[in-house]
Amino acid sequence: MKKYSSLNNFLNSIRSDVVEKTITFDEIRTILDSNLPKSAYVHRAWWANPSSPKQHPHAQSWLAAGWQVDEVDQHDEYVRFRRIGRSEIRQKKKKIISENSLNPAKGKQFQIFAAKLLSKRFSIDFHLESPKFIGNPPKEHKFDLASSDMKYVGECKNYSWTKTGNVPSAKMGFTNEAVFYLSFLPDDKYRFVVMRKDVHPKRDETLAEYYFRTNRHLLQGVHILEIDLEKNTCREVSGDIVLPINN
Numbered sequence: 001m002k003k004y005s006s007l008n009n010f011l012n013s014i015r016s017d018v019v020e021k022t023i024t025f026d027e028i029r030t031i032l033d034s035n036l037p038k039s040a041y042v043h044r045a046w047w048a049n050p051s052s053p054k055q056h057p058h059a060q061s062w063l064a065a066g067w068q069v070d071e072v073d074q075h076d077e078y079v080r081f082r083r084i085g086r087s088e089i090r091q092k093k094k095k096i097i098s099e100n101s102l103n104p105a106k107g108k109q110f111q112i113f114a115a116k117l118l119s120k121r122f123s124i125d126f127h128l129e130s131p132k133f134i135g136n137p138p139k140e141h142k143f144d145l146a147s148s149d150m151k152y153v154g155e156c157k158n159y160s161w162t163k164t165g166n167v168p169s170a171k172m173g174f175t176n177e178a179v180f181y182l183s184f185l186p187d188d189k190y191r192f193v194v195m196r197k198d199v200h201p202k203r204d205e206t207l208a209e210y211y212f213r214t215n216r217h218l219l220q221g222v223h224i225l226e227i228d229l230e231k232n233t234c235r236e237v238s239g240d241i242v243l244p245i246n247n
Helices: 002-012 025-032 057-063 086-122 169-182 207-218
Strands: 020-024 067-073 078-083 126-134 139-147 152-157 190-196 223-228 233-238 241-244
Touching (some): 002 025, 057 067, 086 126, 086 152, 086 233, 139 169, 169 207, 190 207
Parallel strands (some): 152 190
Antiparallel strands (some): 067 078, 126 139, 139 152, 223 233
């Protein structure tokens, strides 16, 4: 976070009665006395509020100061920070503890299932937690799935609609973050995000179809795959056409 320490100092200096602060990208450049990376202008995930300090270390410059990104407009180049209240911080901590205790098992099982299914489809073994250096300067990131020849590399997302059929916004943000990591890989790799098929009575599309429809402009060649756990099949979601990839 050293590069962004001046942003941390700036946010810490704001009066405690101020709960929202909008800053232009130009103003942030002035505060940092350096340019923002290109990712800040094209990838919404760069402005994510990660639950782990290991994810997006630069985000700790605002989270450690007690702020989180509430809105970012990469076209008009501004970001709005919202102060995190003490009660909200406690709720976030409880949520993180709860999710960490419950989700890994489900996520791991889906990851293993996806590896087996994709191995059959592509006729090559898939490994879990495959490390690869990405970015500049290079930093190691462990991708959820990768074929033994590293031709196919992807991330797994075992997400669902909310109970009331609403969009799980935070989880969609994490999916964008996965796409962001995959975007660093060469174009000759088959890059993908594999999602569990999830339907809801209030929705006329699956969650994977919704994600593709609303975020296709961010994908940059990353494929969205959908696994049907009941039918033991996998398909690629592509615009209005759904391409089956199961044998």
